[in-house]
Amino acid sequence: MSNHDNPPVQNIERRVPNVEQNINAEGRRSKGFRRAHRRFALGLLPLALCVLLSACAIEGGVPPRTPTELAPATRPPQATSLPTSPLAAATATTQPNDTLALGLLTTNQPRDLLPYHSDSADARNSEPITTLLFPPPLLALNYGYTTTGVLEQVPLLENGGAELRSVDVFLDAAGTITTTATDVVTKAQQIVVTYRWNPQLKWADGTPLTADDSVFAYELARQTPLGADAATRLGLTDRYVVVDAHTTQAFLKPDFLDPNYFLTFWTPLPRHLLKNVAPGALRASDWAARPLGYGPYTFEGADATTIRLTRNTFWAGNALPAEWVSVSFLESVDALRNGLLSGRLDVASADRVPPDQIPLLDQNAAQRLMQVSYVPGPVWEHLDYNLDVPLLQDIRVRRAIALAIDRVGLTGALFAGHTPVLDSWLLPGQWATAPADQLTRYDYDPDEARRLLDEVGLVDSNGDGQRELDGAPLTIELLTTEGAPLRSQIAEQLRKDLADVGVTLDIKAVKSQELYSPNGPLFQRQFELVLFAWIAGPDPAGLALWSCKAVPSQQNAFTGDNFPGWCFREADQAITVATTSLDQAERQQAYLRQQQLFTQELPSLPLFQRLGLALASPQISGVQPDALAPITWNLTTWERQP
Template sequence: MKQRSPSRLLLLVLLALLGACGLEGGAVQPTPPPAVPTPTQAPTADPKNQGWIVGLTEEPLDLYPYSYAARTASALLELLYPAPLQIVNEAYTTTGVLERVPSFENGDVAYVNTSAYLDPTGAITQTKTDVITSVRQLTVTYRWNKNLRWSDGTPLTAQDSVFAYNLLKGSASTPQIAIQSDLTADYVTIDDHTTKAYLPPLRDEPNYLETVWIPLPRHKFAEDTTAQAVNDTLARQPLGYGLYRLEAWIEGRELNFIRSDTALDPAIPAKLTVRLYPDLSTLRDDVLSSRVDVAWTEQMPDTIAASLQADTRAKTLQSWMIPTPIWEHIDMNLAVVALQDIRMRHALAYGFDRAGLSTSIYGADQAVWDSWIAPTSWAYGGTAISRYTYDPDKARGLLDEMGYTDTDGDGLRENPAGALFALKLVTSEQTALREIISDRFIANMADIGLRIELETVPTQDLYSQQGPLFQRRFELALFGWLRALDPDGAVLWSCAAIPNQVNNFTGDNFTGWCIDTADQAIRTATGSLDQTVRKNAYIEHQQIFTRELPILPVITRQMTVLARPSIQGLQPETFAPPTWNIQHWQR
């Protein structure tokens, strides 16, 4: 079975560490910058000379494409280092960096035969042995745009992408590097504008397009340079190949970009100014007053959600609420006797007003998930899955049926033995969204007579292999996962992914959920490249999953995007940063 536990573990650790830095919506929030002075006048009205004014509430830590904080800066990195491939409308598309999206149909994704060593058990090993066999290996060919230039005028070549691979392969410094290293057995140049990735032998990996490496300017560094040296050099003085280059960075106030002399689209505005704001409310004010053209933030809009909706109806600004890849959920440890009864798990689901929670934070119930696969995914179960709409009376009925009743009239239920019943919810400390979710969950559970005791722990402790998740020392746990374009799921739901001493406490099946039919379904879904086979298997798995409910999906975090009424061409996406199509923005 395909194992990707190191990559998934690192994704979880990333969320944890970002949470410790003040994560809200998955973005690092440094010490709040000073308030931005209000400009004395709006930008010039001449669209031919007018540059873009962009507003943000999160200042990037750096502008290095392989930084651990790259997600925070993704929209600005897209101006400097446009991604070779972007995910738009739940599918890969080109950005002009590559000539086309590799696929089996166009021949850029293909199998080759290769030799591999076998260990005494017959398994493939990297260690040289006396037994060699011939196996198939998946390859991906990437064809780079021949017109790309670094902003200093140097032609970009395939060697720049391979330079990044050789510099960073095997590193676990960021989740994305770990994932790419895990997927890429080798990465080589075919010619000056073509690279080829080789996946590990016998690895039929649906995420094969994650083997492309963002180029780095090889010509700026000595042959014996180190990854740290490249990071330190490019972090605040980026040298990219995108439409813009960084001109100035006034920390805590603004970043100024100018059109690159080597931009593939010279018709874009000559300047782009990024202004930093302390909060969404101030940002909204400057969009309404036309001091900012486009803005986005992952701060929760709860206090002004209704105002943003009114603005949109009045057409004084445009607004979008876009789901991010981060989704929050509550894991239920099936080692806890009370949670082994499916009625208890269903009672928790029916008793939690997730739609009301979403509406109070984002102004609508669109953030609620019913499965572990996003409703927009090709693999979503649709009408085949079970749903748990808020129904406290049904929750009370299930608890009564189980023998959990309030025998002393204090509003809280006792277990069938007559003792006060309580469940403990553990989550990361100092994470604003999880504080809101926890408070609402505790209040909703109290309404149906259940006592929930909250425990917050340092995020490093929560996600540590010695912590409550991997050691399975919890009853209920609230935390977040990052979704990918391909659902994968083996490391989340397979029986082999339950952390224990035998597997050195790896795998993310923290609930300990193991049902043969579900295990077989997830193995089928993740062990094939046949889309029809995979979709049917994912639907079968979600049917079982939503019936059994080992975890309760809560909400997916949202990004707020604002724009002046006259701005056209924006296409906010879940996976692609807001600037992915900036060349198509118009006034």
């Protein structure tokens, strides 16, 4: 992995796996970090099943959130609209060397440019810009974490950046740790993480950034909601303190042992600008309208379709590729493509690729009119079986359904084969993904599917091509979300594939709010098959997905995300070890065993990753698109060739 060019520090760059939290379609985050073996490890993000990462609102019919009012530009943006006609290439222009022009989809237009986000969709929409204003202290990159120059290193137990301490704690009558003094005192382990901040960082007004700015963010989060990630950190943190001008320490709550302990930092907020702002008024403040950060660029202005950034003159890092960055929001991938052809855009990024655009993009790349990168993203589609349904309790039926589905053909039709078929619920690139040859695989084999169904006794007795169950045509209901073109295409292909082996699929599409409601069919487990997606993070996690305690039921108030209802003792033990151990080798072995059991028992059939897209002008070098990091993660290293 190449080094990032950042302010000069001892930049000990390290790829480290970690655990993400669980977010459902409506942005509801499951409860935070795990206490030893007693809480869920949260690692995959359920998504409203739609074409866009942030399209839960579109699929579910939720009204779009009103953006924070950003200050208008003090100078007019260079491009407020872009031609979408293929003739645009005939009048191609080039951007001046002092401006980098980026294009994103209007569906990904951020609600604000603050470093704290309400949910994962908000974060993904904002990050291409906020990364330039407030570089993340640790960056999710290539399914790991790395430094960005804001922190000197990823603090780990292995490198001395974190330590385990033995502390005295009080126990209540139930044997639970309490802050109230009792007569029962015992020992517990406590993780302490030390964060060393780059002393050369300055806010864009010239004020030095200090450890106190990080602690200020922590103090603010205790007074007013700063979003899902902040709430999760608060749930894990006992206290967060200044050690010296450029060092902070996070003391985790005693007995909380979690592989993502090193993410308990607080992204700095400028105390000198916000100390007199009421905590609840942060998002309505002048600073929120014109956010001032510590990154290579600072906010200059915005209008309805464009955000403009200008160089932070106090940036202490390497020379920047341009004085200004202009970000335009366009309606479609076709508009982004034509923006590149016309020369009005230098770089563009999209989290979806319509099938009809792929031949055009491939042709443009072959003609060297632009650089095209297809990026299998963290969003992955899957088909869950409800194991409470008697028919689906037979492993032969589940396997027959899997073997009947032509997943390679499906990805070929949707993405021209640019995204892989999945063999497991862990994605290629995640550190614990098991080798395919150590898993049970379900390559397309309709003949074997027919044989298994015959073996079960689900036969076509009258030769009409339809198998029967208890004398009636064999019909299985597939539940999914409405208003999602991609999901509709998937469901229709599943219907055709299963019909080919004599099974009728009855497709029922519901609004995403209904699907993900606590009283809806997913959490109440009132479905037969369900088609939706998860978002993977840097670390697999999985306890909230596959543990026995994560099966939604009356006993746990219908929490947890084990919607198939899969409770297999050895697999439950494996996922518990995998998500609670601090020993990486032990975790990897446990994940391997869990995946072997998962693919053997097949409570869910992974389909494929959604496809993202990055486009760059032939004159721009250095763009390195990533499944997790925003397109701008290494913008300071981009170069414009003559």
